[in-house]
Amino acid sequence: MARSMLIISRQSPWAGPSAREALDIVLAGGAFELxxxxxxxxxxxxxxxxxxxxxxVEQKDLTANLQALPLFGVDALFAARRSLAERNLDESSLALSVEVLDDAGLSALINRYDHVITI
Structure with missing residues (x-):
């Protein structure tokens, strides 16, 4: 039985390779049906x-890769409500459908997965 994994992506798309690396891990895991x-x-x-x-800013656009996540079987997408609010981002303006979680929801989410990787 496959163990579940949560990838936490904490870097902006223009802050270096971390956002792309997190996305690559998720796409690879999805391809192997994890x-x-x-x-x-x-x-x-x-x-x-x-x-x-x-x-x-001499970075690659991640939008196409993010929109491909469901094609790889990755439907469990989440965002922190506090992070959105602190950056003045409105849920309705997001380019990807995600479940927005409060602090209690984040704690429950993290506890639900066998492995958690923060990038």
Whole structure:
């Protein structure tokens, strides 16, 4: 039986390779049908904003990869309500459908997975 894994992505898409690396782990796990989830926390919630203009900071746009997650069987996508609020991001403006969780929900989510990786 496969063990479940939660990937916590905490970096903005323009802060270096961490956001892409987290996404690569999730896509690889999805391709092997591992039960996994992806949580956007802290500056990681900026990955959910559309129209990234990644080329202006010499980064690759993650939007297409994020939208491909369901094709890889990755439907468990989450965002921290507090992280969104602290960055003045509105749930309705996100480019990806995610379940937005409060602090208690985040704690329950983390406890639900066998392994947790923070990137």
């Amino acid at each position: 039960p996994l989830g992806l949580l956007f926390l802290d500056d990681g919630v900026f990955q959910l904003v559309g129209s990234q203009r990644a080329a202006s």
